[in-house]
Amino acid sequence: MKEFELIQNIFQASMMANTQGRDDILVGIGDDCAQVAVPPGQSLVFSMDTLVEGRHFPLDADPVDIGYRAVATCVSDLAAMGAKPAFFTLALTIPESDPQWLAGLAQGMAELAEPIGLILVGGDTTKGPLTLTLQVHGYVEAGQTALRSHAKLGDDIYVTGLLGDASAAVPIVTGEVQVSSERFDYFYDRFWRPAPRLIAGMALKRVVHAMMDISDGLAQDLQHILKASGVGAKLDAHALPISDTLCQWQPEAAVTLALTGGDDYELCFTAAPEMADEIALITQTLHLPCTKVGKIVASGFDIDGYQGERHGWQHF
């Protein structure tokens, strides 16, 4: 068990486990349970995600990248609820304890967790096939979450950022496809460093109806909103926000990737048409691209200008 104490020490020593100045964290790492006092007027929101090596990230990936991306993808669910990140737990199953690898993982996690105030307060370490389970927790005023079930007939459908880059990047990060170093750097970053839209989520929650993050591709994820809200949608394939880099590299596949590629971790939300100016103001202030890509209709799911594949992204 000595080696597993080492692991705890690595994570405990990292800045992201520092609870100083955090009145809400009553007990952090090291007791039977962590203990938290949720600030008055706030509710707790949380999401749990598991990443399995070879399935959610490639074998032999850089542990710094794994750590960063694990936190980013999980925190993206807080963004989708308009919540402020607060703390997280980590269940780490590893085949052996390699201190250098673990330090890399902790560093990658801290790179994102520390600046957004997400503190590591507990977890578990076990021996077995490499698997990470994170539970991230945030605070939000009780009545102010943008649920998937709140889309309304006539709403505009928006997405933040650019779609398709992360899934286009998969064969590049796995080494299956060779590209120029400039292209490699762009796509490597797009896969490994998704930017959870936290501030956008917090600002938008007051003006949107339904909101979620896109992890399995817009076409698939939007259907969760449609199902939960009992409505349909009409998307405009020509409106999808796609990067110049992707358009140049994959002109044929770009639209399909933008529609069905996963791992983008952008926000998809619906809002009444009269909110357009306010949405533009918020996203422009944040220098965040935000694109109207369709409308909520009574039923069905049509994509104008597109006849291709609609299945969501299957990981590795």
Next chain:
Amino acid sequence: MKEFELIQNIFQASMMANTQGRDDILVGIGDDCAQVAVPPGQSLVFSMDTLVEGRHFPLDADPVDIGYRAVATCVSDLAAMGAKPAFFTLALTIPESDPQWLAGLAQGMAELAEPIGLILVGGDTTKGPLTLTLQVHGYVEAGQTALRSHAKLGDDIYVTGLLGDASAAVPIVTGEVQVSSERFDYFYDRFWRPAPRLIAGMALKRVVHAMMDISDGLAQDLQHILKASGVGAKLDAHALPISDTLCQWQPEAAVTLALTGGDDYELCFTAAPEMADEIALITQTLHLPCTKVGKIVASGFDIDGYQGERHGWQHF
């Protein structure tokens, strides 16, 4: 992904995912995050545990047993904090989706979770080697947790229940050792159906100083209290509570198993000597054996009447 929707349906349909009558659960399974309003005056405590097949439970174990025990072992951490169980999340990694196996797992979890008011509110399902990670959450008044660091010089050391049965049971439940059917039934139950001492924990937290649950063996776990509190201990090996069944089956090994065997999930706590009557009253009311096994001293860790092995239990 269809098969993974099936899994979610199995768990969602189980009684333990029923949030009716629970004002604290604002959003359960099915959105980006679950959302909870912690009741006024209460703090949130939580613990995360991972169980890996072949390491924390035997290969080919009954899924009902796996489910029950997974919840029991994790909930035991809530008992150690004197907290009331509230809700849990489940990250399930499975090699394939076998509906019958999954229904068994859900049934076993519900058998314990439902009567104690522990509701399933979220999680993740992924494909990979069989691994379960649970995070259980409970409520407790902010100032009333019995932490590991609160042991005081002169305290008595107590344990609840009987020690050693669960680790003695391991070769029986794995089929390595054959015993009479009566003995099999006793030990099978002692391994697979630990009883988290929830009510005892809630009642005792007001009268004890330090408290924790015993998962890796008394000798090893007690040292966490000693280290956190900066004190020592003197245990009396002859005082350890051991079942007649274990004494008869393993007269030589019984004390070692009681000291170093894991998986008992009893409470170990320290309290001022003048609390003895109150502790007796609480535990007798609950018909729960409770035994004074030693004293907190200034430093060191001695076990009177014992010269054997002290290492904590290594799982499978």
